[in-house]
Amino acid sequence: MSRTKEIRIYIIGGTAGMGKWFADFLGSKGCHVRVSGKGEEASIPVLAEWADVAVVAVPIHVTLETITKVGPHMRHDDLLMDLTSLKAEPVRRMVECSHSEIIGVHPLFGPAVESPKGENVVLCPARGRSWLQWVRKLFSEEGMHLVEASPEKHDEMMAYVQALTHLATVAMGLSLRDSGLEQEELLKFSTPAFRSRMDAVEKVFGENPRLYGDIMAFNPHSASIGKMFQRNVSRLLDFIGQKDAEGITSRIKKS
Amino acid sequence: MSRTKEIRIYIIGGTAGMGKWFADFLGSKGCHVRVSGKGEEASIPVLAEWADVAVVAVPIHVTLETITKVGPHMRHDDLLMDLTSLKAEPVRRMVECSHSEIIGVHPLFGPAVESPKGENVVLCPARGRSWLQWVRKLFSEEGMHLVEASPEKHDEMMAYVQALTHLATVAMGLSLRDSGLEQEELLKFSTPAFRSRMDAVEKVFGENPRLYGDIMAFNPHSASIGKMFQRNVSRLLDFIGQKDAEGITSRIKKS
Structure with missing residues:
Protein backbone atom coordinates (compact mmCIF):
# COMPACT_ATOMS: atom_id res chain seq x y z
CA MET A 1 0.00 0.00 0.00
CA SER A 2 2.97 2.34 -0.43
CA ARG A 3 2.06 3.33 -4.00
CA THR A 4 -0.01 6.25 -2.69
CA LYS A 5 -0.37 7.87 -6.10
CA GLU A 6 -2.36 4.98 -7.50
CA ILE A 7 -4.80 4.64 -4.62
CA ARG A 8 -8.33 5.68 -5.53
CA ILE A 9 -10.14 7.40 -2.70
CA TYR A 10 -13.78 8.31 -2.47
CA ILE A 11 -14.85 10.76 0.23
CA ILE A 12 -18.57 10.94 0.95
CA GLY A 13 -19.07 14.39 2.42
CA GLY A 14 -15.81 15.61 0.90
CA THR A 15 -17.13 19.02 -0.09
CA ALA A 16 -17.19 20.62 3.37
CA GLY A 17 -15.71 20.45 6.87
CA MET A 18 -13.21 17.73 7.73
CA GLY A 19 -14.16 15.74 4.61
CA LYS A 20 -12.97 18.62 2.44
CA TRP A 21 -9.88 19.02 4.62
CA PHE A 22 -9.09 15.31 4.16
CA ALA A 23 -9.72 15.49 0.40
CA ASP A 24 -7.28 18.41 0.12
CA PHE A 25 -4.82 16.60 2.39
CA LEU A 26 -4.88 13.41 0.31
CA GLY A 27 -4.82 15.40 -2.92
CA SER A 28 -1.64 17.12 -1.77
CA LYS A 29 -0.11 13.67 -1.34
CA GLY A 30 -0.89 12.73 -4.93
CA CYS A 31 -3.83 10.43 -4.21
CA HIS A 32 -6.61 10.14 -6.74
CA VAL A 33 -9.53 11.62 -4.81
CA ARG A 34 -13.19 11.93 -5.75
CA VAL A 35 -15.83 13.44 -3.51
CA SER A 36 -19.59 13.66 -3.27
CA GLY A 37 -21.59 16.14 -1.23
CA LYS A 38 -25.10 16.55 0.04
CA GLY A 39 -27.80 15.44 -2.42
CA GLU A 40 -25.40 13.30 -4.43
CA GLU A 41 -26.41 9.95 -2.90
CA ALA A 42 -26.99 8.56 -6.40
CA SER A 43 -23.26 8.55 -7.04
CA ILE A 44 -22.44 6.51 -3.93
CA PRO A 45 -22.64 3.00 -5.50
CA VAL A 46 -20.67 4.01 -8.61
CA LEU A 47 -17.88 5.81 -6.76
CA ALA A 48 -17.71 3.16 -4.03
CA GLU A 49 -17.19 0.45 -6.69
CA TRP A 50 -14.47 2.60 -8.29
CA ALA A 51 -12.61 3.32 -5.03
CA ASP A 52 -9.97 1.38 -3.08
CA VAL A 53 -10.73 3.46 -0.01
CA ALA A 54 -14.10 4.94 0.96
CA VAL A 55 -14.18 7.63 3.64
CA VAL A 56 -17.44 8.54 5.37
CA ALA A 57 -17.17 12.20 6.39
CA VAL A 58 -20.78 13.31 6.70
CA PRO A 59 -22.46 14.91 9.75
CA ILE A 60 -22.81 12.58 12.75
CA HIS A 61 -26.60 12.31 12.52
CA VAL A 62 -26.47 10.89 8.96
CA THR A 63 -23.31 8.79 9.41
CA LEU A 64 -24.96 5.44 10.12
CA GLU A 65 -27.31 5.58 7.12
CA THR A 66 -24.45 6.72 4.89
CA ILE A 67 -22.30 3.79 6.04
CA THR A 68 -25.18 1.47 5.20
CA LYS A 69 -25.26 2.89 1.65
CA VAL A 70 -21.54 2.71 0.92
CA GLY A 71 -20.42 -0.35 2.94
CA PRO A 72 -21.85 -3.15 0.76
CA HIS A 73 -20.01 -1.82 -2.32
CA MET A 74 -16.54 -2.16 -0.81
CA ARG A 75 -14.55 -5.33 -1.54
CA HIS A 76 -12.78 -7.37 1.13
CA ASP A 77 -9.38 -5.92 0.20
CA ASP A 78 -10.68 -2.34 0.13
CA LEU A 79 -10.70 -0.02 3.12
CA LEU A 80 -13.80 1.57 4.61
CA MET A 81 -13.12 4.33 7.14
CA ASP A 82 -14.94 7.24 8.71
CA LEU A 83 -13.93 10.59 10.25
CA THR A 84 -16.80 10.90 12.72
CA SER A 85 -16.43 12.43 16.23
CA LEU A 86 -18.02 9.27 17.66
CA LYS A 87 -16.69 5.79 17.08
CA ALA A 88 -18.61 2.95 18.78
CA GLU A 89 -21.75 2.97 16.63
CA PRO A 90 -20.15 3.99 13.31
CA VAL A 91 -17.42 1.32 13.60
CA ARG A 92 -19.98 -1.34 14.58
CA ARG A 93 -22.12 -0.39 11.58
CA MET A 94 -19.11 -0.45 9.22
CA VAL A 95 -18.20 -3.94 10.40
CA GLU A 96 -21.80 -5.12 10.02
CA CYS A 97 -22.56 -3.83 6.54
CA SER A 98 -19.27 -4.35 4.69
CA HIS A 99 -16.75 -7.14 4.05
CA SER A 100 -13.88 -4.67 3.62
CA GLU A 101 -11.13 -3.71 6.02
CA ILE A 102 -12.40 -1.23 8.61
CA ILE A 103 -10.65 1.59 10.45
CA GLY A 104 -12.44 4.26 12.46
CA VAL A 105 -10.51 7.54 12.34
CA HIS A 106 -11.00 10.73 14.33
CA PRO A 107 -8.71 13.68 13.62
CA LEU A 108 -8.89 15.75 16.84
CA PHE A 109 -8.86 19.16 15.19
CA GLY A 110 -11.06 21.23 12.92
CA PRO A 111 -10.71 21.97 9.22
CA ALA A 112 -9.60 25.55 9.96
CA VAL A 113 -6.42 24.37 11.70
CA GLU A 114 -3.36 26.24 10.43
CA SER A 115 -1.20 23.14 10.44
CA PRO A 116 -2.12 19.62 11.61
CA LYS A 117 1.44 19.14 12.89
CA GLY A 118 1.37 18.26 16.59
CA GLU A 119 -2.37 17.57 16.57
CA ASN A 120 -3.82 14.23 17.66
CA VAL A 121 -5.55 11.58 15.54
CA VAL A 122 -7.37 8.57 17.00
CA LEU A 123 -7.34 5.29 15.06
CA CYS A 124 -9.76 2.47 15.85
CA PRO A 125 -8.61 -0.44 13.66
CA ALA A 126 -11.54 -2.87 13.56
CA ARG A 127 -10.93 -5.39 10.76
CA GLY A 128 -7.93 -6.25 8.57
CA ARG A 129 -4.33 -5.09 8.89
CA SER A 130 -3.12 -4.42 5.36
CA TRP A 131 -4.31 -0.79 5.14
CA LEU A 132 -3.35 0.15 8.70
CA GLN A 133 0.28 0.97 7.92
CA TRP A 134 -0.80 3.26 5.08
CA VAL A 135 -3.23 5.14 7.32
CA ARG A 136 -0.67 5.44 10.11
CA LYS A 137 1.95 6.81 7.73
CA LEU A 138 -0.53 9.26 6.17
CA PHE A 139 -0.91 11.15 9.44
CA SER A 140 2.36 10.50 11.20
CA GLU A 141 4.58 11.68 8.35
CA GLU A 142 2.92 15.10 8.73
CA GLY A 143 3.82 15.22 12.42
CA MET A 144 0.43 14.28 13.81
CA HIS A 145 0.33 12.16 16.98
CA LEU A 146 -1.48 8.86 16.56
CA VAL A 147 -3.28 7.11 19.38
CA GLU A 148 -4.93 3.74 18.84
CA ALA A 149 -7.93 2.87 20.97
CA SER A 150 -11.07 0.79 20.99
CA PRO A 151 -14.16 2.65 19.73
CA GLU A 152 -15.59 2.47 23.25
CA LYS A 153 -12.48 3.98 24.83
CA MET B 1 0.88 65.68 39.76
CA SER B 2 3.20 65.38 36.79
CA ARG B 3 6.37 65.25 38.88
CA THR B 4 6.15 61.46 39.06
CA LYS B 5 9.70 61.07 40.41
CA GLU B 6 8.90 62.85 43.61
CA ILE B 7 5.68 61.04 44.40
CA ARG B 8 5.97 58.76 47.40
CA ILE B 9 3.96 55.59 47.04
CA TYR B 10 3.21 53.00 49.68
CA ILE B 11 1.85 49.63 48.54
CA ILE B 12 0.34 47.45 51.24
CA GLY B 13 0.64 43.93 49.87
CA GLY B 14 3.37 45.00 47.47
CA THR B 15 5.50 41.90 47.95
CA ALA B 16 3.38 39.47 45.89
CA GLY B 17 0.80 39.24 43.11
CA MET B 18 -0.56 42.39 41.51
CA GLY B 19 0.82 44.53 44.35
CA LYS B 20 4.34 43.44 43.45
CA TRP B 21 3.58 43.92 39.75
CA PHE B 22 2.38 47.47 40.49
CA ALA B 23 5.41 48.21 42.69
CA ASP B 24 7.73 47.13 39.85
CA PHE B 25 5.63 49.08 37.34
CA LEU B 26 5.82 52.30 39.38
CA GLY B 27 9.47 51.74 40.15
CA SER B 28 10.22 51.51 36.42
CA LYS B 29 8.59 54.93 36.07
CA GLY B 30 10.90 56.45 38.67
CA CYS B 31 8.41 56.67 41.53
CA HIS B 32 9.60 56.33 45.07
CA VAL B 33 7.91 53.10 46.16
CA ARG B 34 7.85 51.37 49.53
CA VAL B 35 5.99 48.15 50.22
CA SER B 36 4.88 46.06 53.14
CA GLY B 37 3.83 42.44 53.08
CA LYS B 38 2.02 39.99 55.29
CA GLY B 39 2.81 40.35 58.99
CA GLU B 40 4.09 43.90 58.60
CA GLU B 41 0.92 45.64 59.82
CA ALA B 42 2.99 47.61 62.35
CA SER B 43 4.54 49.63 59.55
CA ILE B 44 1.19 50.72 58.10
CA PRO B 45 0.75 53.98 60.10
CA VAL B 46 4.36 55.09 59.55
CA LEU B 47 4.45 54.40 55.82
CA ALA B 48 0.94 55.77 55.28
CA GLU B 49 1.97 59.05 56.93
CA TRP B 50 5.09 59.15 54.72
CA ALA B 51 3.24 58.45 51.48
CA ASP B 52 1.40 60.71 49.02
CA VAL B 53 -0.34 57.67 47.56
CA ALA B 54 -1.37 54.51 49.44
CA VAL B 55 -2.32 51.43 47.41
CA VAL B 56 -4.19 48.56 49.04
CA ALA B 57 -3.19 45.38 47.17
CA VAL B 58 -3.89 42.62 49.68
CA PRO B 59 -6.11 39.55 49.15
CA ILE B 60 -9.84 40.33 48.82
CA HIS B 61 -10.82 38.78 52.14
CA VAL B 62 -8.52 41.11 54.11
CA THR B 63 -9.04 44.22 51.96
CA LEU B 64 -11.70 45.94 54.09
CA GLU B 65 -9.79 45.62 57.36
CA THR B 66 -6.59 46.79 55.66
CA ILE B 67 -8.38 49.86 54.27
CA THR B 68 -9.58 50.62 57.79
CA LYS B 69 -5.97 50.53 59.02
CA VAL B 70 -4.43 52.72 56.34
CA GLY B 71 -7.28 55.12 55.44
CA PRO B 72 -7.22 57.38 58.54
CA HIS B 73 -3.51 58.18 57.99
CA MET B 74 -4.00 59.67 54.53
CA ARG B 75 -4.39 63.47 54.24
CA HIS B 76 -7.11 65.15 52.18
CA ASP B 77 -4.70 65.93 49.32
CA ASP B 78 -3.26 62.38 49.29
CA LEU B 79 -4.61 59.53 47.21
CA LEU B 80 -5.94 56.26 48.59
CA MET B 81 -6.52 53.56 45.98
CA ASP B 82 -6.91 49.78 45.85
CA LEU B 83 -6.30 47.07 43.24
CA THR B 84 -8.99 44.63 44.38
CA SER B 85 -11.06 42.48 41.98
CA LEU B 86 -14.21 43.82 43.64
CA LYS B 87 -15.05 47.49 43.92
CA ALA B 88 -18.37 48.32 45.64
CA GLU B 89 -17.43 47.46 49.22
CA PRO B 90 -13.72 48.46 49.10
CA VAL B 91 -14.52 51.88 47.55
CA ARG B 92 -17.31 52.48 50.07
CA ARG B 93 -14.95 51.62 52.91
CA MET B 94 -12.18 53.86 51.52
CA VAL B 95 -14.62 56.79 51.33
CA GLU B 96 -15.86 56.12 54.86
CA CYS B 97 -12.56 55.78 56.67
CA SER B 98 -10.37 58.41 54.98
CA HIS B 99 -10.51 62.10 54.05
CA SER B 100 -8.17 61.65 51.08
CA GLU B 101 -8.94 61.43 47.40
CA ILE B 102 -10.23 57.96 46.49
CA ILE B 103 -9.92 55.93 43.29
CA GLY B 104 -10.79 52.25 43.01
CA VAL B 105 -8.59 50.56 40.40
CA HIS B 106 -8.82 47.08 38.90
CA PRO B 107 -6.16 46.01 36.38
CA LEU B 108 -7.90 43.24 34.40
CA PHE B 109 -4.87 40.98 34.04
CA GLY B 110 -2.58 38.95 36.24
CA PRO B 111 0.96 39.69 37.42
CA ALA B 112 2.37 37.07 35.02
CA VAL B 113 1.21 39.02 31.94
CA GLU B 114 4.02 39.38 29.39
CA SER B 115 3.10 42.97 28.59
CA PRO B 116 0.18 45.00 29.93
CA LYS B 117 -0.16 46.74 26.56
CA GLY B 118 -3.66 46.24 25.18
CA GLU B 119 -5.02 45.00 28.52
CA ASN B 120 -7.93 46.68 30.30
CA VAL B 121 -7.93 48.65 33.55
CA VAL B 122 -11.10 49.78 35.33
CA LEU B 123 -11.06 53.06 37.25
CA CYS B 124 -13.75 53.94 39.78
CA PRO B 125 -13.02 57.57 40.77
CA ALA B 126 -14.89 58.16 44.01
CA ARG B 127 -13.64 61.39 45.60
CA GLY B 128 -11.42 64.24 44.40
CA ARG B 129 -10.12 64.92 40.89
CA SER B 130 -6.54 66.10 41.28
CA TRP B 131 -4.95 62.62 41.21
CA LEU B 132 -7.18 61.19 38.48
CA GLN B 133 -5.15 62.53 35.57
CA TRP B 134 -1.96 61.05 37.04
CA VAL B 135 -3.58 57.62 37.43
CA ARG B 136 -5.05 57.75 33.93
CA LYS B 137 -1.70 58.66 32.39
CA LEU B 138 0.09 55.96 34.40
CA PHE B 139 -1.80 53.19 32.62
CA SER B 140 -2.69 54.76 29.29
CA GLU B 141 0.85 55.75 28.38
CA GLU B 142 1.74 52.05 28.50
CA GLY B 143 -1.02 51.24 26.02
CA MET B 144 -3.54 49.91 28.51
CA HIS B 145 -7.23 50.59 27.84
CA LEU B 146 -8.98 52.54 30.57
CA VAL B 147 -12.66 52.20 31.31
CA GLU B 148 -14.30 54.32 34.01
CA ALA B 149 -17.31 52.90 35.79
CA SER B 150 -19.18 53.06 39.06
CA PRO B 151 -18.09 50.43 41.61
CA GLU B 152 -21.51 48.78 41.23
CA LYS B 153 -21.23 48.56 37.43
Missing part, protein backbone atom coordinates in the same frame (compact mmCIF):
# COMPACT_ATOMS: atom_id res chain seq x y z
CA HIS A 154 -12.51 6.72 22.18
CA ASP A 155 -16.10 7.67 22.98
CA GLU A 156 -15.43 7.72 26.71
CA MET A 157 -12.46 10.06 26.26
CA MET A 158 -14.43 12.27 23.87
CA ALA A 159 -17.18 12.65 26.46
CA TYR A 160 -14.62 14.59 28.52
CA VAL A 161 -12.58 16.15 25.73
CA GLN A 162 -15.47 17.22 23.51
CA ALA A 163 -18.95 16.81 25.06
CA LEU A 164 -18.05 18.25 28.48
CA THR A 165 -16.00 21.09 26.98
CA HIS A 166 -18.86 21.99 24.63
CA LEU A 167 -21.44 21.74 27.42
CA ALA A 168 -19.50 24.28 29.50
CA THR A 169 -18.92 26.53 26.49
CA VAL A 170 -22.54 26.47 25.28
CA ALA A 171 -23.91 27.06 28.81
CA MET A 172 -21.49 30.01 29.11
CA GLY A 173 -22.60 31.41 25.75
CA LEU A 174 -26.29 31.06 26.59
CA SER A 175 -25.71 32.80 29.95
CA LEU A 176 -23.90 35.69 28.30
CA ARG A 177 -26.79 36.01 25.85
CA ASP A 178 -29.28 35.91 28.75
CA SER A 179 -27.38 38.81 30.35
CA GLY A 180 -28.44 41.11 27.52
CA LEU A 181 -24.99 42.75 27.66
CA GLU A 182 -23.43 43.89 24.40
CA GLN A 183 -20.25 42.10 23.36
CA GLU A 184 -18.49 45.44 22.95
CA GLU A 185 -19.31 46.32 26.57
CA LEU A 186 -18.07 42.95 27.81
CA LEU A 187 -14.82 43.36 25.86
CA LYS A 188 -14.11 46.72 27.52
CA PHE A 189 -14.18 44.92 30.88
CA SER A 190 -12.53 41.71 29.68
CA THR A 191 -9.58 39.76 31.07
CA PRO A 192 -7.37 37.48 28.93
CA ALA A 193 -9.12 34.41 30.44
CA PHE A 194 -12.55 35.79 29.57
CA ARG A 195 -11.54 36.65 26.00
CA SER A 196 -10.24 33.12 25.53
CA ARG A 197 -13.61 31.83 26.74
CA MET A 198 -15.51 34.22 24.46
CA ASP A 199 -13.44 33.00 21.51
CA ALA A 200 -14.53 29.44 22.31
CA VAL A 201 -18.18 30.56 22.57
CA GLU A 202 -17.99 32.39 19.24
CA LYS A 203 -16.47 29.35 17.55
CA VAL A 204 -19.28 27.06 18.75
CA PHE A 205 -22.07 29.57 18.15
CA GLY A 206 -20.78 30.81 14.81
CA GLU A 207 -19.25 27.82 13.13
CA ASN A 208 -21.32 24.66 12.97
CA PRO A 209 -23.75 24.45 15.91
CA ARG A 210 -25.21 21.16 14.68
CA LEU A 211 -21.82 19.44 15.00
CA TYR A 212 -21.65 20.46 18.66
CA GLY A 213 -25.28 19.48 19.22
CA ASP A 214 -24.59 16.05 17.71
CA ILE A 215 -21.44 15.46 19.78
CA MET A 216 -23.27 16.40 23.00
CA ALA A 217 -26.49 14.52 22.26
CA PHE A 218 -25.09 11.32 20.74
CA ASN A 219 -21.98 10.55 22.77
CA PRO A 220 -23.12 7.61 24.94
CA HIS A 221 -21.28 8.99 28.00
CA SER A 222 -22.19 12.67 27.78
CA ALA A 223 -25.32 12.44 29.96
CA SER A 224 -23.50 10.89 32.94
CA ILE A 225 -20.45 13.13 32.59
CA GLY A 226 -22.67 16.18 32.11
CA LYS A 227 -24.42 15.30 35.37
CA MET A 228 -21.04 15.14 37.12
CA PHE A 229 -20.39 18.67 35.84
CA GLN A 230 -23.85 19.78 36.99
CA ARG A 231 -23.18 18.41 40.49
CA ASN A 232 -19.91 20.32 40.69
CA VAL A 233 -21.63 23.53 39.55
CA SER A 234 -24.30 23.02 42.24
CA ARG A 235 -21.71 22.40 44.96
CA LEU A 236 -19.83 25.55 43.99
CA LEU A 237 -23.11 27.51 44.04
CA ASP A 238 -23.75 26.26 47.57
CA PHE A 239 -20.40 27.70 48.65
CA ILE A 240 -21.15 30.94 46.78
CA GLY A 241 -24.56 31.18 48.46
CA GLN A 242 -22.82 30.97 51.84
CA LYS A 243 -20.04 33.36 50.74
CA ASP A 244 -17.70 30.53 51.69
CA ALA A 245 -14.51 31.38 49.80
CA GLU A 246 -12.50 28.98 51.95
CA GLY A 247 -14.88 26.15 51.02
CA ILE A 248 -14.26 26.76 47.31
CA THR A 249 -10.52 27.09 47.89
CA SER A 250 -10.22 23.86 49.87
CA ARG A 251 -12.29 22.02 47.23
CA ILE A 252 -9.88 23.23 44.53
CA LYS A 253 -6.86 22.28 46.64
CA LYS A 254 -8.09 18.78 47.52
CA SER A 255 -6.18 17.23 44.63
CA HIS B 154 -17.70 47.15 37.81
CA ASP B 155 -18.89 44.39 40.12
CA GLU B 156 -21.79 43.49 37.84
CA MET B 157 -19.47 43.17 34.83
CA MET B 158 -16.95 41.16 36.87
CA ALA B 159 -19.66 38.70 37.83
CA TYR B 160 -19.74 37.70 34.14
CA VAL B 161 -16.11 38.31 33.23
CA GLN B 162 -14.54 36.71 36.32
CA ALA B 163 -16.97 34.88 38.62
CA LEU B 164 -18.88 33.07 35.83
CA THR B 165 -15.69 32.22 33.94
CA HIS B 166 -14.08 30.83 37.10
CA LEU B 167 -17.24 28.91 38.05
CA ALA B 168 -17.20 27.12 34.68
CA THR B 169 -13.45 26.52 34.87
CA VAL B 170 -13.47 25.20 38.44
CA ALA B 171 -16.49 22.94 37.77
CA MET B 172 -14.65 21.60 34.70
CA GLY B 173 -11.48 20.99 36.72
CA LEU B 174 -13.36 19.22 39.52
CA SER B 175 -15.15 17.02 36.94
CA LEU B 176 -11.86 16.07 35.28
CA ARG B 177 -10.47 15.19 38.71
CA ASP B 178 -13.62 13.15 39.47
CA SER B 179 -13.01 11.20 36.25
CA GLY B 180 -9.84 9.70 37.70
CA LEU B 181 -8.20 9.98 34.27
CA GLU B 182 -4.52 10.84 34.11
CA GLN B 183 -3.67 14.17 32.52
CA GLU B 184 -1.22 12.44 30.17
CA GLU B 185 -4.02 10.18 28.91
CA LEU B 186 -6.35 13.14 28.39
CA LEU B 187 -3.64 14.99 26.46
CA LYS B 188 -3.20 12.09 24.03
CA PHE B 189 -6.88 12.45 23.13
CA SER B 190 -7.00 16.24 23.31
CA THR B 191 -8.29 18.82 20.85
CA PRO B 192 -7.00 22.42 20.72
CA ALA B 193 -10.23 23.60 22.43
CA PHE B 194 -9.78 21.09 25.25
CA ARG B 195 -6.12 22.01 25.78
CA SER B 196 -7.08 25.67 26.01
CA ARG B 197 -9.63 24.71 28.68
CA MET B 198 -7.10 22.56 30.54
CA ASP B 199 -4.68 25.49 30.55
CA ALA B 200 -7.38 27.59 32.22
CA VAL B 201 -8.03 24.83 34.77
CA GLU B 202 -4.33 24.49 35.56
CA LYS B 203 -3.99 28.23 36.03
CA VAL B 204 -6.87 28.35 38.55
CA PHE B 205 -5.91 25.14 40.34
CA GLY B 206 -2.18 25.81 40.40
CA GLU B 207 -1.82 29.52 40.85
CA ASN B 208 -3.78 31.15 43.65
CA PRO B 209 -7.00 29.21 44.39
CA ARG B 210 -7.97 31.57 47.20
CA LEU B 211 -8.13 34.52 44.78
CA TYR B 212 -10.63 32.62 42.64
CA GLY B 213 -12.57 31.48 45.70
CA ASP B 214 -12.78 35.09 46.92
CA ILE B 215 -13.93 36.44 43.55
CA MET B 216 -16.64 33.77 43.27
CA ALA B 217 -17.81 33.97 46.89
CA PHE B 218 -17.73 37.74 47.44
CA ASN B 219 -18.93 39.24 44.17
CA PRO B 220 -22.47 40.38 45.07
CA HIS B 221 -23.85 39.20 41.70
CA SER B 222 -22.14 35.83 41.38
CA ALA B 223 -24.93 33.81 43.05
CA SER B 224 -27.64 35.01 40.65
CA ILE B 225 -25.43 34.77 37.57
CA GLY B 226 -24.17 31.37 38.68
CA LYS B 227 -27.78 30.20 38.91
CA MET B 228 -28.38 31.41 35.35
CA PHE B 229 -25.44 29.25 34.29
CA GLN B 230 -26.80 26.31 36.29
CA ARG B 231 -30.19 26.64 34.57
CA ASN B 232 -28.53 26.61 31.15
CA VAL B 233 -26.50 23.52 32.08
CA SER B 234 -29.72 21.80 33.22
CA ARG B 235 -31.57 22.69 30.01
CA LEU B 236 -28.72 21.33 27.91
CA LEU B 237 -28.71 18.13 30.00
CA ASP B 238 -32.43 17.73 29.30
CA PHE B 239 -31.70 17.84 25.57
CA ILE B 240 -28.78 15.42 26.02
CA GLY B 241 -31.01 13.04 28.02
CA GLN B 242 -33.44 12.97 25.09
CA LYS B 243 -30.61 12.72 22.52
CA ASP B 244 -32.13 15.87 21.04
CA ALA B 245 -29.26 17.32 18.99
CA GLU B 246 -31.65 19.57 17.09
CA GLY B 247 -32.91 21.03 20.37
CA ILE B 248 -29.36 22.00 21.38
CA THR B 249 -28.67 23.37 17.91
CA SER B 250 -31.80 25.52 17.77
CA ARG B 251 -31.05 26.85 21.26
CA ILE B 252 -27.57 27.88 20.12
CA LYS B 253 -28.96 29.46 16.94
CA LYS B 254 -31.72 31.44 18.68
CA SER B 255 -29.57 34.54 18.90
